[in-house]
Amino acid sequence: METPNFKYNKRYLTQKELALVHGLNTRTISRWISDAKEVGHTIPGRIKIKGHQSYIWNPVIFHEWLINHNVEKNEEKLLIYQPNQTKDNQCQKTK
Numbered sequence: 001m002e003t004p005n006f007k008y009n010k011r012y013l014t015q016k017e018l019a020l021v022h023g024l025n026t027r028t029i030s031r032w033i034s035d036a037k038e039v040g041h042t043i044p045g046r047i048k049i050k051g052h053q054s055y056i057w058n059p060v061i062f063h064e065w066l067i068n069h070n071v072e073k074n075e076e077k078l079l080i081y082q083p084n085q086t087k088d089n090q091c092q093k094t095k
Contacts, residue, residue: 006063012047012056021059022066032070 008021019026029043036043045062046055 006060008059011058013059015055015057018057018059018062022063 010017013021015029016026018024019029033043033046043062044065045058045060047058048055
C-alpha cells in the first residue's frame, strides 16, 4: 500500500502530539507499545532520548507503520453476519 506524503509541523512529536495528529487515543498507542514489547518488538518511529525518561516519535516512520500494519483493508473484511430476514418479518413469525 502506498503511503501518501504528509507534512508535519515538527520533525519529532511527543506521544500525545502523535496521537492527536493521527486521530488516535494515547492509550491505544501505549497498548500497541505494550503488545509489541511482549513479543520482543518495538513500534517504528519511537526514539529514546539519552538521559531522559520519555521518548519522542518520528511521525513519518510511525505513519508508514500505521498504514501498513494497523489500517484495516476493505477487501480483507469478512462478513460475519448477514441477516436473511428483516426485523418486521421475525416479529410476525413469533406472534
